[in-house]
Amino acid sequence: MQFQKKLLIPYDAIQKRVRELARQISIDYRGKDTVLIGMLNGAVFFFSDLALQLTVPAKIDFIRASSYGSQMISSGKVKLTKDVELSVTDKSVLIIEDIVDTGLTVSHVISHLNTRDPESVEVCALIDKSERREINVAVRYCGFRLKEGFVVGYGLDCNEEYRCLKDIYTLE
Numbered sequence: 754m755q756f757q758k759k760l761l762i763p764y765d766a767i768q769k770r771v772r773e774l775a776r777q778i779s780i781d782y783r784g785k786d787t788v789l790i791g792m793l794n795g796a797v798f799f800f801s802d803l804a805l806q807l808t809v810p811a812k813i814d815f816i817r818a819s820s821y822g823s824q825m826i827s828s829g830k831v832k833l834t835k836d837v838e839l840s841v842t843d844k845s846v847l848i849i850e851d852i853v854d855t856g857l858t859v860s861h862v863i864s865h866l867n868t869r870d871p872e873s874v875e876v877c878a879l880i881d882k883s884e885r886r887e888i889n890v891a892v893r894y895c896g897f898r899l900k901e902g903f904v905v906g907y908g909l910d911c912n913e914e915y916r917c918l919k920d921i922y923t924l925e
């Protein structure tokens with residue numbers, strides 16, 4: 754199926770927002786033993802741009818969860834396909850996610866990490882589609898809010914396409 758893509762958030766606006774988020778996170782995580790956990794693959798560019806802007810030390814690790822069957826339909830079932838390798842026990846964990854939509858994926862990851870007794874677990878999402886939420890998830894840091902639509906670019910995909918675009922687009 755062929756989609757039309759329409760520019761939604763240009764790269765410069767993404768970078769400006771990333772700097773703002775990094776400034777706030779650097780204040781909130783001062784003096785903490787922090788582990789940033791990037792959700793592969795969608796958060797990869799957001800994760801690296803954000804991590805490079807932090808002014809506080811942090812360790813980094815990655816986790817991968819899949820919930821989307823194919824294209825734009827969520828399967829509703831979350832499966833971890835790669836786990837974190839660092840210990841998160843007693844650490845201040847900040848999950849860096851691309852999009853929180855129904856909330857099922859990130860809440861599964863939060864529950865999984867909580868079994869390892871971290872000091873805290875918070876979520877930083879590039880995009881929050883809070884109106885589609887099916888499960889309550891507190892997104893402490895949010896780049897952009899989106900009411901509707903399916904977006905691609907800057908790491909976000911549709912069936913593994915479009916991830917390497919610099920800007921964020923809606924697919925129509």
Ligand code: IMP
Nearest residue numbers: 852853854855856857858903904909910
């Ligand atoms: P949730 O479990 O419904 O919150 O879905 C979260 C995951 O679905 C995200 O990590 C994305 O990988 C994917 N997702 C949700 N909405 C979009 C979108 O608009 N574009 C690309 N991926 C999306």
